[in-house]
Amino acid sequence: MKKSAYALLVVLFLCSAIPVLAGAGDVYEVVFIPKLIGIPWYTSMENGLKEYAKTLGDVEITVSGAPDPDPAQQARILEDAIAKGPDCIMVVPNDPATLEPLLKRAQDAGIDVITQEAASIKNATADVEFLINEIVGEQYIEALVKAKGPKGGYAIMVGGLTNESHNARADAMVAYQEKNYPDLYQVSERLEGSESVPIAHDKTLELIQAHDDLLGVLYVGTLGPIGGANAVEEKDLIGKIAIIGTATPSQAKDYLARGSITACIISNNPAKIGMAMLDIAHKLFIEGKTISDIKTVPHFGDVKLVGKAIYFHAEAYCTAENADEFGF
Numbered sequence: 133m134k135k136s137a138y139a140l141l142v143v144l145f146l147c148s149a150i151p152v153l154a155g156a157g158d159v160y161e162v163v164f165i166p167k168l169i170g171i172p173w174y175t176s177m178e179n180g181l182k183e184y185a186k187t188l189g190d191v192e193i194t195v196s197g198a199p200d201p202d203p204a205q206q207a208r209i210l211e212d213a214i215a216k217g218p219d220c221i222m223v224v225p226n227d228p229a230t231l232e233p234l235l236k237r238a239q240d241a242g243i244d245v246i247t248q249e250a251a252s253i254k255n256a257t258a259d260v261e262f263l264i265n266e267i268v269g270e271q272y273i274e275a276l277v278k279a280k281g282p283k284g285g286y287a288i289m290v291g292g293l294t295n296e297s298h299n300a301r302a303d304a305m306v307a308y309q310e311k312n313y314p315d316l317y318q319v320s321e322r323l324e325g326s327e328s329v330p331i332a333h334d335k336t337l338e339l340i341q342a343h344d345d346l347l348g349v350l351y352v353g354t355l356g357p358i359g360g361a362n363a364v365e366e367k368d369l370i371g372k373i374a375i376i377g378t379a380t381p382s383q384a385k386d387y388l389a390r391g392s393i394t395a396c397i398i399s400n401n402p403a404k405i406g407m408a409m410l411d412i413a414h415k416l417f418i419e420g421k422t423i424s425d426i427k428t429v430p431h432f433g434d435v436k437l438v439g440k441a442i443y444f445h446a447e448a449y450c451t452a453e454n455a456d457e458f459g460f
Contacts (some may be wrong), residue, residue: 159420160191162410163213165206165223167291168327169197172380173354173402180403184410184430190418191410194218201292201327203227210234219446220244220417227294228253244417248409249297251441257416258423260409261297262399262432262446269304271447272350272376275395277313279374280347285319287339287346289360291327291353298326298352304349319343325359326351326377331391332359333366336375340367348374348394358383361392385455400446401458404431412442 164181166174178195186189196213198205203226213221214237221238224232228250233328235245235255245256253259276286290298302322309316320339322346325331336349336359351357357377362371374394387393399405408429415421427442428434436443450458 152175160414161218162191162193162220162222162413163216163218164193164195164406165209165213165221166195166197167224167226167295168199168201169195170199171327172382172460173356177402177406179193180401180406181410183403184407186412188414191414192412201226201295203230203294204394207231207234210238214238214241214243217241220246220413222246222413223249224248225250225253225296226292229294232287235400244413246409246413248405249295251300251438252296253440256440258412259441260405260412261441261443262405262408262425263301264295264436264443264445265300265304266308267445267447268301268397269306269308271397272301272305273309273313273316275376275397276316276350279376279394279425282313283315284316284347285345286348286350287318287320287323287343288350289323289326289335289352289356291324291356293322293324293396301352302350305336316347318431319346320398322407322421326353326356329355329359329362333355333363334359336360336363336444339369340364340373346373348376350381351375351377354378354383357393358395361387365390365392379450380460381450381455381458382460384450385452388450388455389452396450398448398450398458400432400448401460403460405446408432408444 181193185193193329196209207230232255238245246258247256248260250259288302292394323335325335349360357375357379358457360375376395379396384393384396411430432444
């Protein structure tokens with residue numbers, strides 16, 4: 133037997149003797165790109181994704197993001213992710229319009245795409261929405277009225293004016309207010325800065341100084357209420373200006389106890405939301421199911437389907453007394 137033929141037989145024998153290598157490429161690689169990194173909300177979501185990936189056993193999660201919600205910076209991170217060629221990209225867009233061409237590029241390259249908080253997205257298989265906007269709008273306005281009454285001015289601050297889900301929730305607040313409390317009104321145009329404690333603090337101070345008729349500020353974004361509460365405490369206005377919004381329970385607890393955060397309407401638990409999102413991606417891209425096949429998600433139960441958007445409602449009220457129960 134020639135040496136070359138003998139060598140080939142040896143290689144074939146060794147390959148057959150090590151079957152574990154056959155499954156090495158079966159891990160489904162997912163890159164998760166949140167709005168930003170380094171804040172408790174997305175750290176908790178990352179932990180939930182990685183924990184659920186271990187449960188599934190065939191998924192590997194990598195997280196890549198920027199320290200601030202700048203759409204251009206997020207686009208560059210998405211470009212880098214596409215270049216690495218993972219099986220799937222899951223992204224929470226700061227500006228869906230900015231990312232649409234890149235998401236199309238990803239899909240054209242054979243990368244599966246799923247988004248969160250971008251219900252109008254075109255270049256993705258599905259979008260995950262963990263709040264029903266109409267319910268959120270009612271809850272925020274009713275919290276303001278409970279605290280300050282049905283007459284006077286308020287302002288809304290979102291994480292970014294291009295953030296689709298934040299602005300959809302803000303729109304729902306305005307729609308509910310105009311229908312039910314015509315004597316309430318906005319004292320300013322919609323503000324952005326609720327993903328930054330110092331920006332939210334400074335803009336809240338500007339509102340307080342400029343508007344004597346200000347009853348309260350409504351924040352969409354987990355750092356906004358913290359900045360607003362700091363401003364209220366600094367000006368000794370606890371109870372005089374209502375601070376209402378979504379904040380991480382561990383951060384909000386002391387402010388709630390002091391009364392500088394009036395109401396904290398938190399989206400349940402970002403770790404569980406991450407698990408639900410990964411479960412949807414697994415069903416769509418690994419199990420071969422369609423959106424219409426998805427009836428429930430872990431932890432939150434039944435879903436509502438609207439086009440590509442998969443809705444479930446993950447809201448809960450956080451108080452000083454129950455803040456520790458949320459675990460983040």
